[in-house]
Amino acid sequence: MKCSICGEGSYVIYTLDDKTLYCPKCWFKSGNKLPEPPKKRDIKIPFDKEFILTHVCDANCRNWGERLVLACTQELFKKYVINPKLIRVVAEPTMEYDKTDYPYLEFGMNGVEILLNNTHAILIGGGGTFNFLRYHFGKVVGNVHRPLIVFASGWNRLGFKPIKDDEEQILTDAHIQTIKEIQRESLFFSVRKDGTRQFLEEYGISSIESPDPAIFADEFYDKKIPMFEKPYVVISIGGDYTNGRFTINDVLVDNLADEIVKIVEHLLSKSKNLDIVITQHREQDFFFTKKLPNNDRIKFVTWEELMSNPIEWGTSIYANADFIIASRGHALYLAVSYGIPFIAISDYKKIEYICEAYGMEDYCFRITENNLSEEVNEAFDTLKHSSRVIKRKLAKHREEMKGEGRSQCKEIAEKITKI
Numbered sequence: 001m002k003c004s005i006c007g008e009g010s011y012v013i014y015t016l017d018d019k020t021l022y023c024p025k026c027w028f029k030s031g032n033k034l035p036e037p038p039k040k041r042d043i044k045i046p047f048d049k050e051f052i053l054t055h056v057c058d059a060n061c062r063n064w065g066e067r068l069v070l071a072c073t074q075e076l077f078k079k080y081v082i083n084p085k086l087i088r089v090v091a092e093p094t095m096e097y098d099k100t101d102y103p104y105l106e107f108g109m110n111g112v113e114i115l116l117n118n119t120h121a122i123l124i125g126g127g128g129t130f131n132f133l134r135y136h137f138g139k140v141v142g143n144v145h146r147p148l149i150v151f152a153s154g155w156n157r158l159g160f161k162p163i164k165d166d167e168e169q170i171l172t173d174a175h176i177q178t179i180k181e182i183q184r185e186s187l188f189f190s191v192r193k194d195g196t197r198q199f200l201e202e203y204g205i206s207s208i209e210s211p212d213p214a215i216f217a218d219e220f221y222d223k224k225i226p227m228f229e230k231p232y233v234v235i236s237i238g239g240d241y242t243n244g245r246f247t248i249n250d251v252l253v254d255n256l257a258d259e260i261v262k263i264v265e266h267l268l269s270k271s272k273n274l275d276i277v278i279t280q281h282r283e284q285d286f287f288f289t290k291k292l293p294n295n296d297r298i299k300f301v302t303w304e305e306l307m308s309n310p311i312e313w314g315t316s317i318y319a320n321a322d323f324i325i326a327s328r329g330h331a332l333y334l335a336v337s338y339g340i341p342f343i344a345i346s347d348y349k350k351i352e353y354i355c356e357a358y359g360m361e362d363y364c365f366r367i368t369e370n371n372l373s374e375e376v377n378e379a380f381d382t383l384k385h386s387s388r389v390i391k392r393k394l395a396k397h398r399e400e401m402k403g404e405g406r407s408q409c410k411e412i413a414e415k416i417t418k419i
Contacts, residue, residue, distance in 0.1 A: 003026055005026040005030070006026055052119045052120050052121075053077070053082070053119070053120065053121050053122075053123055053149075053416075054116060054119040054121070054122050054123065055070075055073070055074060055122075055123045055124075056116075056122055056123070056124055062282060062283065063281055063282050064281045064282075064303065064306040064307060064314060064330075065214075065281050065328060065329065065330030065331070066330075067306075067307065067311070068214055068217070068311060068314070068315070068330055068334075069126050069152075069212060069213055069214050069330060069333075070126075071220075071311050072126070072213035072214050072216055072217055072220060073123070073125055073126045073151065073152070073213045075213075075216070075219075075220040076213045076216050076220075076405070076409065077123065077151075077409070077412075079219070079220075080405075080406055080409035080410070080413070081409045081412050081413045081416065082413055082416055116144040116146060117144050119146060120146070120147075120419060121146055121147045121148070121149060121187070121416060121419060122144075122146050122147070122148050122149070123149045123151065124148060124149070124150045124151070124153065124182075125150055125151040125152045125153045125154075125190075125192075125213075126151055126152035126153065126154065126192060126210070126212060126213045126214075145185065147185070147186070147187045147419055148182060148185045148186040148187065148189075149186065149187055149188050149412055149416075150182060150186050150188065150189045150190065151188065151190055151210055151213075151408075151412070152190055152191065152192045152193075152210040152211065152212055152213055153189075153190070153191050153192060153196070154191075154192045154194070154196065176203050176204075176205065179200070179205055180205065183205075183207075187412070187415045187416070187419075188408070188411065188412045188415060189207060189208075190207060190208045190209060190210040190408065191207045191208075191209060191210070192209070192210065192211075192212050193209040193210065193211055193212070193353070193354075193357055193401070194212070194329070194350040194353045194354055194357075195349060195350050195352075195353035196209075196350075197209050208408075210404070210405060210408055211401040211402065211404060211405045212329075212330075212333050213405075214330050214333035214334060214337065215333050215336050215337045215398060215401055215402065215405075216337065216402065216405065217315050217333075217334055217337040217338070218319070218337045218338050221311055221312040221315040221316075221319075223312050223316070224316050224319045224320055225312065225313060225316035225320075226316075226320065227277075227316055227317050227320055228275060228277065228299060228320070230273070230274070230275045230297075231273060231274050231275070231322045232274055232275040232276060232277045232299070232320075232321060232322060233267060233271070233274050233275075233276050233277070233321065233322060233323045233324070233325060234277050234278075234279060234317060234318060234321040234323070234324045234325070234326070234331065235260070235263075235264070235276060235277070235278045235279070235324075235325045235326070236278075236279045236281060236285070236324070236325075236326040236327070236328040236331035237260055237278075237285060237288065237326070237327050237328070237345065238281070238282065238284075238285060238327045238328050238347060238348075239282060239283075239284030239285040239286065239287040239288075240282070240284060240347075252367075252368075253287065256288070256367050256372075257287060257288035257291055258291065259367075259372040259373040260288045260373075261288060261291045261292055261293075262373035262377075263325065263373050263376050263377060263380075264276055264292060264293075264298065265293065266373070266377040266380075267380070268293075268295060268297060268298075270377075270381070271380075271384075274322060274323075275297045275298070275299060276297060276298045276299065277299045277300075277301060277317060277321070278298065278299070278300050278301070279301045279306070279317060279328075279331070280300070280301065280302050280303040280306070281303065281306065281328050281330070281331070282303060283303050285303070285328075286300075286302075301314075301317055315334060315338075318331065318334040318335065318338060318340065319334070319338040319340075321340050322340070323340065323341050323342065323343075323380070323383060323384070323387075324340050324341070324342040324343075325342065325343045325345065325376065325380070326342060326343075326344060326345065327344065327345040327346065327347050327348070327351060327367070329348075329350060329351060329354060332344055332351070332354055332355075333354070335394070336358050336394055336397070336398050336401075337398065339391050339394050339395055339398070340394075341383050341386075341387050341390040341391060341394070342360065342363065342383075343363045343364075343365070343376055343379055343380060343383060344360065344363060344364040344365070345364075345365055345366075345367060345372070345376065346364055346365065346366045346367065347366075347367045351364065352364055357397070357401070358393075358394060358397045358398075358401075359393050359394075359397055360390075360393075360394075362379075363379055363383065365379070
């Protein structure tokens with residue numbers, strides 16, 4: 001893309017308020033000035049000037065759950081930390097949906113450094129966006145030496161060993177050095193409450209835990225758009241086994257697909273008043289759907305629909321559900337946020353940590369269970385009868401987690417005022 005003003009530039013700035021594409025030079029020449037940045041970290045910024053908090057993340061997530069948590073992180077900071085001018089920085093964007101959620105600046109890597117030199121503090125997180133820092137911290141974020149706020153950072157692709165994965169994933173010395181450097185630059189540093197803290201401790205790295213911002217979704221996306229006429233169960237099964245992310249063999253994937261089909265068939269036969277809605281957070285998540293029976297009671301929500309519609313369109317699918325069966329972490333976080341009884345299918349150790357955090361260990365089953373479908377089907381029958389008790393349990397744990405999150409936001413707000 002080229003600048004609309006001078007016709008040059010290999011990267012552009014785009015804002016929702018102005019459809020014109022600018023190169024950084026023309027953007028600043030057009031009067032879009034940012035406040036003078038601090039020259040040193042000990043120089044305080046007078047608050048009569050607009051405070052700029054820049055959210056650094058990776059646009060190439062291709063996962064609706066990541067889109068959700070990025071949006072919830074910004075809403076959380078706007079509501080509980082400070083109401084600065086929030087800017088989202090996206091490196092080498094590839095997807096149109098990034099232009100729909102909130103104003104952002106679109107740059108190549110050189111442009112990112114230009115912006116960060118004109119910002120007061122940098123927000124990283126929540127969720128798996130930590131991979132952006134792993135690759136680019138030394139080149140960009142580490143060069144500008146602005147105070148960092150690292151909130152609920154996820155490590156789902158660094159170090160966690162998936163269930164039945166033959167390759168032990170570990171942190172390299174370079175990873176450890178980068179994490180420690182980030183901690184030194186951070187006003188606040190936390191990891192998501194999904195087992196990351198325990199994992200980092202094995203490498204001598206201490207951290208505090210924060211709840212995933214997606215559990216606050218009910219506060220930001222409370223509009224429950226009617227999606228389906230009949231009551232329904234949402235099924236959200238990750239398909240990362242098929243894209244090289246996990247090293248699970250084809251036989252195991254095929255067996256898992258058969259087990260999911262058995263679960264669907266049980267729901268169709270035993271819960272005749274419930275339809276089934278199958279959601280696709282990533283492109284690979286429909287790996288089992290070809291084996292499903294043809295039945296009008298089975299509905300599909302595609303990855304393209306989730307990515308192209310507003311966030312609240314997707315959250316409404318979960319908010320209006322009667323039950324949720326999922327291996328996708330953010331499907332489970334939405335179940336907690338909206339108080340929907342759920343069953344977790346654990347293909348990743350973080351899923352077990354999530355269930356433990358919210359008191360749902362009895363409803364968590366590994367994909368390697370020899371009789372997975374039987375276990376899940378039996379648990380679902382119990383889930384229906386215990387629905388009210390489970391909703392009260394989820395509400396209790398949710399409010400405790402939200403209380404922790406709000407306290408941490410207050411702490412961050414106090415630190416920001418001292419910059």
